[in-house]
Amino acid sequence: MSAVLLIDFGSTYTKLTAVDIENAKILGTAASYTTVESDINEGLSQGLLILKDKIGDIRYEKTLACSSAAGGLRMIASGLVPELTSEAAKMATLGAGAKIIKLFSFELTEDDIEEISKSNPDIFLLVGGTDGGNTECIVHNAKMLATLAPEFPIIIAGNRNASRECERILEGHETYVCPNVMPKFGTINISETQDKIREIFLRRIIKAKGLSKASSILTDILMPTPSAVLQAINLLADGCDGDEGLGELIAIDVGGATTDIYSVANGKPSHSGTVYKGLPEPYSKRTVEGDIGMRYSINGIVDAAGLDRICELSGLSEKRARELIDYLSTHTDAIPNGDEELEHLDYALASMAIETAVTRHAGSMEESYTVCGLTYVQTGKDLRDVKQIIVTGGSLIHTSRTGEIVSHALFDVTNPMSLRPKTAEIRVDRKYILAAMGLLSAHYPKIALKIMKEELEKDGFEK
Numbered sequence: 001m002s003a004v005l006l007i008d009f010g011s012t013y014t015k016l017t018a019v020d021i022e023n024a025k026i027l028g029t030a031a032s033y034t035t036v037e038s039d040i041n042e043g044l045s046q047g048l049l050i051l052k053d054k055i056g057d058i059r060y061e062k063t064l065a066c067s068s069a070a071g072g073l074r075m076i077a078s079g080l081v082p083e084l085t086s087e088a089a090k091m092a093t094l095g096a097g098a099k100i101i102k103l104f105s106f107e108l109t110e111d112d113i114e115e116i117s118k119s120n121p122d123i124f125l126l127v128g129g130t131d132g133g134n135t136e137c138i139v140h141n142a143k144m145l146a147t148l149a150p151e152f153p154i155i156i157a158g159n160r161n162a163s164r165e166c167e168r169i170l171e172g173h174e175t176y177v178c179p180n181v182m183p184k185f186g187t188i189n190i191s192e193t194q195d196k197i198r199e200i201f202l203r204r205i206i207k208a209k210g211l212s213k214a215s216s217i218l219t220d221i222l223m224p225t226p227s228a229v230l231q232a233i234n235l236l237a238d239g240c241d242g243d244e245g246l247g248e249l250i251a252i253d254v255g256g257a258t259t260d261i262y263s264v265a266n267g268k269p270s271h272s273g274t275v276y277k278g279l280p281e282p283y284s285k286r287t288v289e290g291d292i293g294m295r296y297s298i299n300g301i302v303d304a305a306g307l308d309r310i311c312e313l314s315g316l317s318e319k320r321a322r323e324l325i326d327y328l329s330t331h332t333d334a335i336p337n338g339d340e341e342l343e344h345l346d347y348a349l350a351s352m353a354i355e356t357a358v359t360r361h362a363g364s365m366e367e368s369y370t371v372c373g374l375t376y377v378q379t380g381k382d383l384r385d386v387k388q389i390i391v392t393g394g395s396l397i398h399t400s401r402t403g404e405i406v407s408h409a410l411f412d413v414t415n416p417m418s419l420r421p422k423t424a425e426i427r428v429d430r431k432y433i434l435a436a437m438g439l440l441s442a443h444y445p446k447i448a449l450k451i452m453k454e455e456l457e458k459d460g461f462e463k
Contacts, residue, residue, distance in 0.1 A: 003027065004444070005060040006436035007044070008225055009067035010034055012256070014043045016051050017436035018058065024447045026455060028055040029431050064439045068225035073098035073122040073201050079105055079158070080128035080137045087279055088181040089127045092157070092190035098123065098197050099288055107137055108144040116145075121152050123200055125193070126166065129159030131183045142166035150174060153200055157181045157193045176200075188280060198223055226286060228438030229253070230262055233390065234284050235437070236452050237264035240445045246453075249388035250361075250421065251434070252354060252409065254395050256332060257296035259289045259353050261361040267381025274365070274376045281363070281381045289357045294349055294395050295332035298325055305352035313348035316341065335398070347405060350395040355408040363419040378419070384411065386421040390456060392429035402428055403459045426459035 002021040007014065014034045018027040032047035052058075075098040077089040082105040093100050102119060104112055116124070124145065128138035138158040145154060146169050153174040156166045163177050178193045201224050223231070229251065239245030248265035263285050269276050291300030302310060302325060311321050324345050328334055336342035363380025389406055396402050403426055411422045433455055441448040 001058075003058050003060050004440065005063040006439045007047075007063065007065040008228070008432075008435040008439075009044075009065060010225065014047050015432050015436070016047045017431070017433055018051060018055055018060070019436075019440060019447070019451070021061070021444060021447060024450045026431065026433065026451060027058070029433070030054065031432075062443065064442070066223050066225045066228040066435055066439055073197065073224075074101050074119075075099065075123050075125060075197075076102045076116055076119060076121040077104070077125040077127065078108060078141050079103075080134060081105060084182060084185075084279065088188050088190065089125050089157070091188060091279075091282060091285075092181055092193045093125065093197060098201070099290065104141075108141045110144075113144050113147060117148055123152055123197065124154045125197075126154055126156050127158040127181050129162065129180075130185055131160045131180050133159055135159050135162040135165075138162050139165055139169070142169040146170050146173070155193060155196055155200075182279075186279065188282065190282070198227055223438070225435050226260065226288075228435040229260075230284055230286055230438070231441055232434045232438035232448065232452065233262050233264055235441050235445055235449050236390070236456075237388075240449060243446055243449055245449070246388045248383075248386045249390060250358070250383065250386055250409065250424070251390040252358070252392070252396070252406070253434075254350055254353050254357075254391075254393040255293055256394075257290075257293040259292040259357040260286060261289070261357050262286050263361060263381060263383060263386070265381060265383055265386050267363065267383060269378050270382055270385065271376070274378050275368075276378050278379050285361070285381065287357070287361045289353075289360060292353050292357050294346065294353065294393075295328055295334070298329050298349065301349050301353050301356065304356040309352060310345070310348045313351055314344040316345060321345065335394075343399075346395055347399070347401055350399075350405045351408040353395075354406060355412075358409040358420055359415070359418050365417045365419060380419070382419045384419050384422050387424050388427065389421065389424045390427050390429060390434070392432060392434060397428060397430050402426065406459070427456040428459055429456055431455060 004019045004021055006017045012034060013031045016030045020027050028051055030047045030051035032043045032050060034043045075093050077100055079089055090100055126141060129135060139162050150173040154170055155176045155178055156163050157178040158180055160180050167175050167177055176196050178196055179189055181190050181193055183189055233249060233251045237245045237247060237249050251262040253260040267281050291297050307318055311318055314321060336346055362383045363378055366377050368375045368377045389409060391406055396405060406426050409420060411420050437448040437452050
């Protein structure tokens, strides 16, 4: 038997998936606590023992890994105009396993530089200006960054006419020059910048957090976990080598601290009378809602949805709901475990986490009156025709109400201008295989696609 071991070093759990390559099936899965603070090998060794007890002692042809341990790269970006180059920078980071902790527009000030220094980012993305356009802003910002100690790498991905000058200004710092993320107005070019962010992630974060200690059993550490998931859903949507995918889809991962939304869809205006406003959205898009999570970010859900809506969905009084919310915010490992009140509250929280995160991810429509009459203006992706939703995360897997919860991702007459799916089939990743299949797809895409089609369970809920 030819077998491959796939490892996802998460911030909380290290998840292992063993795959039989010859028969294209999952042999077994296991999970153990990630031990970043001590030696990451401890959690890995525990997971390997659990897996061995399930499937026996297997010799693996390859062992591949991805990681989100330590939460990914903390990134700061600066650009010229917030609606343009800065937004393009944001797109680049979200697709590459980084999270933006601060976004600056226009020329950096001394106060900005002080804030950057205190923030201690893992990486800085310096952008600004279209090719042949404004050079003053990005050159000024390079000079300001040059006053800082060289403690983090800087990616220069702005106006190509100023890139090398910025590189010279930043001599002594770790710098990388990439093509402009917005070479001309309305055109996004982020792939090489994303590749560089991933490369830095693998070198600076994974090894710094102890993954190099596990290298003796690893064939390769391929990518950040979000990149692996994005790769998996791209494969699932588009198919490969003559094997059909599922078509355009959305994937939702509701976690304890964040909610990640992925979409693989064209998203362009579907009606001739619609005008598009803003930067074009990428076909494959990921957004991270850092204020929306089931435990660490529980109050973000309440703030976004309103306590009255949480009470309406859970059936709890405001007093009782607030008591339980306060409890969960300090007991982040708490699970309902048969407690009906907590089950009802988690249902409400997960429903509103999904509604909030998908609404933010999807585009929107607004009416505009012109001399020609009523016109519709679209911003962001039109996801109304997406027919597949893939879900993962404990609050969506360990419940009998998955479909009801996920239905809050769909079109709602109370918010008709939100371009969310009208109707969709729901599939559940009960074995947490998405990241593993993204890893597997790097070497065996047809096998990864076949496994996902078989393992992602149809929920059966219809709305």
